[in-house]
Amino acid sequence: MKKGAAKNLRAFVMELVVYAVLVTSYFFLVLHLLGQWLFHLETRHRYIYAAVAILLIAGQAVVLDTVTSLLFRFLRGRRR
Amino acid sequence: MFFPISNTHINPIYLVVVGFLIGILGGFFGVGGSFIAGPALRLMGVDWNYAVGTDLAHIVGKSIVAARQHRTLGNVDLKLGLFMALGTIGGAEGGAQLIQALKRAGNVNTVVSYVAIIVYFGIATFMLWESRKTLKTDKRQSRLGAKGVQSKKDRSAFGPVTQRIQRVEIWPMITLPTSGIRISLWTILLVAFIGGLFSGFLGGGAGYIRMPSMVYVLGIPTHLAVGTDLFEIVISASYGTISHAIKGNVDILIALVMHTGAVVGAQIGVVATQYFAGPKIRLAFVPLPLIGAAIVIYTMISGHKL
Numbered sequence: 001m002k003k004g005a006a007k008n009l010r011a012f013v014m015e016l017v018v019y020a021v022l023v024t025s026y027f028f029l030v031l032h033l034l035g036q037w038l039f040h041l042e043t044r045h046r047y048i049y050a051a052v053a054i055l056l057i058a059g060q061a062v063v064l065d066t067v068t069s070l071l072f073r074f075l076r077g078r079r080r
Numbered sequence: 081m082f083f084p085i086s087n088t089h090i091n092p093i094y095l096v097v098v099g100f101l102i103g104i105l106g107g108f109f110g111v112g113g114s115f116i117a118g119p120a121l122r123l124m125g126v127d128w129n130y131a132v133g134t135d136l137a138h139i140v141g142k143s144i145v146a147a148r149q150h151r152t153l154g155n156v157d158l159k160l161g162l163f164m165a166l167g168t169i170g171g172a173e174g175g176a177q178l179i180q181a182l183k184r185a186g187n188v189n190t191v192v193s194y195v196a197i198i199v200y201f202g203i204a205t206f207m208l209w210e211s212r213k214t215l216k217t218d219k220r221q222s223r224l225g226a227k228g229v230q231s232k233k234d235r236s237a238f239g240p241v242t243q244r245i246q247r248v249e250i251w252p253m254i255t256l257p258t259s260g261i262r263i264s265l266w267t268i269l270l271v272a273f274i275g276g277l278f279s280g281f282l283g284g285g286a287g288y289i290r291m292p293s294m295v296y297v298l299g300i301p302t303h304l305a306v307g308t309d310l311f312e313i314v315i316s317a318s319y320g321t322i323s324h325a326i327k328g329n330v331d332i333l334i335a336l337v338m339h340t341g342a343v344v345g346a347q348i349g350v351v352a353t354q355y356f357a358g359p360k361i362r363l364a365f366v367p368l369p370l371i372g373a374a375i376v377i378y379t380m381i382s383g384h385k386l
Contacts, residue, residue: 060339
């Protein structure tokens with residue numbers, strides 16, 4: 001039982017490390033590039049900004065959920 | 081990291097950690113976690129209007145992840161969630177109007193603070209009483225060896241009152257096969273409207289009111305109430321996000337960064353619900369409204385709005 005828990009914990013830590021690398025690259029690539037454009041939209045075109053904001057957060061939710069699920073399955077599958 | 085929309089410098093790691101913690105709470109209890117996210121953003125110097133709007137945007141993303149995960153576990157009643165969303169949106173508008181009326185009367189802070197404290201303490205006390213009583217009854221029954229009596233159905237000490245509410249026949253009656261109940265549409269809309277009213281009146285998603293009401297008033301099993309509440313939050317928080325974004329109260333960049341932590345937290349929270357029975361989840365829920373009450377009391381005593 002303890003062996004299983006230790007294995008799971010190790011897999012989880014590994015998943016977190018891989019996820020952290022992905023998220024850091026995401027910060028620098030996507031958010032940095034989008035920052036100025038979104039700022040411009042927020043100050044000049046509020047209605048478009050509102051639509052883009054909801055699409056971005058929903059899109060990120062679906063993409064990150066799929067990425068983490070695949071990552072978890074891939075790493076756990078390899079350990080079994 | 082500089083966020084030009086709200087004109088603030090915030091460490092992204094701080095945002096990811098806050099998102100992670102709120103994600104766990106959201107996945108496990110089906111709440112938005114605005115009572116943590118709002119003050120956490122305020123602590124970093126984000127203006128109050130941006131804290132409220134950005135928190136809503138982040139709630140949308142986190143709830144999508146948690147609701148998707150709950151759906152794979154069969155914990156979402158889509159039909160109920162859609163009806164609830166209608167009532168919530170109506171209630172949220174009503175709550176916002178109430179706030180405007182109190183603003184005109186000039187005593188908005190005092191009234192909202194006292195109502196919040198009474199509601200939070202009321203929910204915590206009631207859930208503590210009910211979940212402990214249900215757990216004691218379950219223990220007594222298992223000690224008597226009544227294994228046949230134990231079923232997968234989520235038991236509640238408030239069950240007889242819930243059944244009486246379900247028997248109220250006001251047309252149209254709705255059958256919810258996923259939740260295993262038949263109830264008047266008006267009861268669903270009323271519960272959702274009250275949840276929405278508190279959401280508009282006290283701020284946040286008001287999951288701390290809606291999740292218990294779904295269990296105690298509608299008779300939805302706790303796991304389903306958590307999943308369905310999250311699905312419903314996706315719709316109502318999206319509406320709130322669009323409304324706040326148009327008014328210039330959303331820094332979507334902060335929300336996106338917070339959400340990267342919330343994705344992992346929400347998945348952990350959802351998985352954790354599988355290991356706890358309904359009454360135990362309800363008992364663990366008790367500190368949440370108490371934290372909300374403590375924050376309100378702190379702001380009243382110190383005069384600092386978190």
